[in-house]
Amino acid sequence: MIIRVVLALALSAPPVMTPSQAAPGPCPVPMPARTSCGFLEVPERRDAPERKIRVGYAVRLSTAANRKPDPVVYMSGGPASASMQLTAFLSRMFPDRDVVTVEQRGSRYSQPALACPETAQAMLGRLRPRPAAPADGLAAAANRCRDRLREQGIDLRGYNTKEIAADVVALREKLGYAKWNLFGVSYSTRVMVDVAAADPEGVRSVVLDSYLPESVSWYDDFDRNLADAMARLGVREPFEVMVARLNRTPARVAVLDPLLGREFTARMSGDDVATILAEALQDAEVTAVAPALVSALARGNDELLRPLADAAGEGLASHEFGLYHAVQCQDEVPFNTFTTKSRLFTINGDKEVCDAWQLPKAKPVNATTKAPVYVLGGRYDPTTPLRTAEPAAKALPSARFDQFRTSHAVFLASDCARQKIAAFVADPAATFITPCSTSTLPSPFRAADLHVTAAPYAISRSPWLAAPFALFALASLAQLVTAALRGRALAAYGGLAGVAFAGLIAESVNTMASRNETALAVGLPGTTGLYTWLAVASAVLTAAALFHERRWPHIAAAIISGGFLVWWFTWLL
Incomplete structure (x- = not known):
């Protein structure tokens, strides 16, 4: 999927700060102990400093006896992703250091937050069966959002990478740390390189996960990047087959609108699915099941589109799109040519918003450190492929590059990556990072690992749909116990087969979920078909027991097992 602390010091460092000196307040998300949250007041535009805004941050003080004086400061990507929710996670990565999580100006936990539900709703409307009229399209929605934000006194020109980087520098000065270690992921890697260039005396080391260098033409490259990712996953041909099929005959899919709280029937073309997959593949668990998912979609298993469509809706509700558009329209879109129309509606949509907003083009920083x-x-x-990240990393004077068999936001998926990051921060000058003692990643699923079906996802949304399975399991257990006590072998063996089936299915599903919960959106474990023969055997033995002795317990057991098999074969499998 990816990819969500405090002030202090050391005996030889400047005077020890306390949470009260960091203007603490209530934290907007659950936090570990010894965490304080606050706001950094900064100019909305440093070239016109009259209007002030507030940037949210959290600081978690380390309790380690060997606590180091230089903390780790982390910012999420996006633009417009929140950071504070990762405070506890990062504190476990760096137990001997304070951890500071800083929000981007205009994001969810800063003030003001630049939400833009108008464009989020218009983008979701791309999937509606009858596209909205031009007057209600994305450009019109963007203008309504821009006008509403302007009425609130917000100057969108103040929300760009240069100002966000300056906020990080100002936060170090406010908290009183002499030096700290920068940690950025995706978009915020660009921010952190700018911070390192602007504040060299305050930076001890820099971690860049999923590096997005300033020189990259991100929009112009994205279709190629997606195709390359599909090729590396071994499903380039099925991917193109799926896209072509759905472009010819779009699928109709029930989708929950997260903004309005009700379902609608989406019309999903192949290009729409490609767009959603491009976002979904940032999650390592999705990447692991992508070969099975794309191959199934190429074969026409369109029922698997529901979890993708729901994920797209949820993604549109997870960002403050006013901030996202402001950053992209100043720092990214103007540096792309858009000479070839993209198949991805998000790429085209960002260009449409920026054409409507007409924000000034940022001046390239060309930062280094x-x-x-x-x-x-x-x-x-x-999103940030090796093809562009590795050369940009090698262009930095004191950088080393490492690749992992995962996707975006590496540190969220890979314990090996987390070990190496911690080792680097512990000794940035070391010429060699110790290999990982352990390494667990969501391993890819082979065709035999999954029995493709949309039923588990439907059950996850409506648990009552699993009632036939629960009833069969309970009936089998009751049949086993009562028949065994009364010495009725056929019925007892029928109950035993049913209990064994239910137990093996539950155990295999639990094992797969612990390995990769996202896999349940694609299907059941590949052993399901083999275990199904136990359910069939249970029904046959139960029917045989009924044939020999027509008693109501046998009748009830036979009806339940027969009904269960009909449900199992016609709906779940």
């Missing part, structure tokens, strides 16, 4: 830098990349990442 002499601080030690550790850059991580994911082999299957379609």
Whole structure:
């Protein structure tokens, strides 16, 4: 999927700060102990400093006896992704250091938050069966959002990478740390390189996960990046087959609108599915099941589109799109040519919004740093691919590059990556990072690993749909116990087969979920078909017991087992 602390010091460092000196307040998300949250007041535009805004941050003080004086400061990507929710996760990565999580200006936990439900709703409307009229399209929605934000006194020109980087520098000065270690992922890698260039004396080391260099033409490259990721996953041909099929005959899929809280029937073309997959592949668990998912969609298993469509809706509700558009329209879109129309509606949509907003083009920073830098990349990442991240990393004077067999936001998926990041921060000058003692990643699923079906996802949304399975399991258990006590062998063996079936299915589903919960959106474990023969045997033995002795317990057991098999074969499988 990816990819969500505090002030202090050391005996030899400047005076020890306390949470009260960091203007603490209530935290907007659950936090570990010894965490304080606050706001950094900064100018909305530093070239016109009259209007002030507030940037949210959290600081978690380390309790380690060997606590180091230089903390780790982390910012999520996006643009417009929240950071604070990862405070506890990062504190476990760096137990001997304070951890500071800083929000981007205009994001969810800053003030003001630049939400833009108008464009989120218009983008979701791309999937509605009858596209909206031009007057209600994305450009019109973007203008309504822009006008509403302007009425609130917000100057969108103040929400760009240069100002966000300056906020990070100002936060170090406010908290009183002499030096700290920068940690960025995806979009915020660009921010952190700018911070390192602007504040060299305050930076001890830099971690860049899924590096997005300033020189990349991100929009112009994205279709190629997605195709390359599909090729590396071994499903380039099925992917193109799926896209072509659904472009000819779009699928109709029930989708929950997260903004309105009700379902509608989406019309999903192949290009729409490609767009959603491009976003979904940023999650390592999705990457692991992508070969099975794409192959199934190429064969026409359109019922698997429901979890993808729901994920797209949820994604549109997870960002403050006013901030996202402001950053992209100043720092990214103007540096792309758009000479070829993309198949991805998000790419075209961003261009449409920026054409409507007409924000000024940012001046390239061309930042670099002499601080030690550790850059991580994911082999299957379609967003910040190795093809662009690795050369940019090698262009930094004191950088080393590492790739992992995962996707975007490597540190969220790979314990090996987390070990290496921690080792680098512990000793940035070391010429060698110790290999990982352990390494667990969501391993890819082979065709035999999954029995493709949409039923588990439907059950996850409506658990009552699993009632036939629960009833069969309970009936089998009751049949086993009562028949065994009364010495009725056929009925007892029928109950035993049913209990064994239910137990093996539950155990295999639990094992797969612990390995990769997302896999349940694609199907059941590949052993399901084999175990199904136990359910069939249970029904046959139960029917045989009924033939020999027509008693109501046998009648009830036969009806339940027969009904269960009809449900199992016609709906679940």
